[in-house]
Amino acid sequence: MASELARVSKAGYVEVPSRAREIFVKERFARLKLMFGKIPEIGFQHHRWYCELHGDEFEFYYKGLEVSLDPARYITREKLVRKMTEAESGLGLFWTDSFGAKEVIFFSDGSLAEKKIELLSALENR
Numbered sequence: 249m250a251s252e253l254a255r256v257s258k259a260g261y262v263e264v265p266s267r268a269r270e271i272f273v274k275e276r277f278a279r280l281k282l283m284f285g286k287i288p289e290i291g292f293q294h295h296r297w298y299c300e301l302h303g304d305e306f307e308f309y310y311k312g313l314e315v316s317l318d319p320a321r322y323i324t325r326e327k328l329v330r331k332m333t334e335a336e337s338g339l340g341l342f343w344t345d346s347f348g349a350k351e352v353i354f355f356s357d358g359s360l361a362e363k364k365i366e367l368l369s370a371l372e373n374r
Contacts (some may be wrong), residue, residue, distance in 0.1 A: 250306065250349035259344040264299040264306070265292060269337040271315055271322045290315055290322050301339040305348030314360060321360045323368050335355040336371060355362045 253260060270291035275281065291311075294302040298309040315321045325331065341347060 250347055253365060254346040259342075261336055261340060261342050262297075262306070262347070263340040264301075265295065266337055266339050267298040267300050267309070267363070268323065268371060269332060270295060270298050270311065271347075271364055272332055272337075273322055273324045273368070274331075276325055279319055279326070282319065287316050288324075299339060301341060303348075304324075304341060305350065306339075306341070308349065308351045309354070310351075318361070321364050323364060323371070327368065328371060333370070 253262070273288040273290050282288060295313055298311050300307045300309070300350050
């Protein structure tokens, strides 16, 4: 995607949902609903990647179903105690000439829960 954008244009703007937004459940009482068999809608169901922005490089992580299987891997409104702000929900990059993008593959199932804890801590400290 990044190489194709840079190939067909000299500059631009790319915006994607933040990884925190992609593991956020907007619904109220998500855990209670889960107890009754309703899997909460986590992030945007049609998105296949988590995105992080480091400087002028996007990192893409595969977004599998394993996040929805364990509440330790996603953030609820009750846990955050507020709605996410627009700035927390998205990542944007104005670029000229080119920007970086890479796919990051991880094999540790525990890293999903660890990333959630890291993101939740960052959101709570804002």
